[in-house]
Amino acid sequence: MVFGTGPKVLKHCPEGHVMEMTWRTCPRCTGQKPRDELAGRDMADATVILGAAPVKAPPPPPPDWAAQLAATAGPAAGKTFDIKAGRWKFGRQPGNEPGFEVVAIAEPGMSRDHFALEAGTAAVILRDLGSTNGTFVNGGRAERHVLQDGDVIQTGGSAFTVKLPPRTA
Numbered sequence: 001m002v003f004g005t006g007p008k009v010l011k012h013c014p015e016g017h018v019m020e021m022t023w024r025t026c027p028r029c030t031g032q033k034p035r036d037e038l039a040g041r042d043m044a045d046a047t048v049i050l051g052a053a054p055v056k057a058p059p060p061p062p063p064d065w066a067a068q069l070a071a072t073a074g075p076a077a078g079k080t081f082d083i084k085a086g087r088w089k090f091g092r093q094p095g096n097e098p099g100f101e102v103v104a105i106a107e108p109g110m111s112r113d114h115f116a117l118e119a120g121t122a123a124v125i126l127r128d129l130g131s132t133n134g135t136f137v138n139g140g141r142a143e144r145h146v147l148q149d150g151d152v153i154q155t156g157g158s159a160f161t162v163k164l165p166p167r168t169a
Helices: none
Strands: 069-073 080-083 088-089 101-102 117-121 124-128 144-146 152-155 156-165
Touching: none
Parallel strands: 088 101
Antiparallel strands: 069 080, 069 156, 088 117, 117 124, 124 144, 152 156
């Protein structure tokens, strides 16, 4: 395509007078010198789209963990354990078993294999593994318990606060 060969585009004021493309006002209508467009301004600066929906930021991605255990007492105090989907075993010296992630905590009041967590997308379930001193959730002894956000797990002198990710609708 060759430019300059077609019809010339002209700008007109509301009265129909021909104007330069850079003029903001018509000198014939106003009786004044023509005013040029402001420097640095182009046609897009004056574009307004009416009725357009506001753009919403995308929601943050969900966390990659199914639960977090924050140690609040005992040898692991101050540590946070990110529990990803799967099976987890906690204890003083948990046995390595296929299909389980193991977490060893040097707590004299814990059994070798103390408790297990089964974490999925719908729930996180705690099971006591036949420990000598027991596993307690919110002060009550628990053989099996579906964990809720804010639950406190106690094993010997250790305590863990449970944090679950927000559930999406």
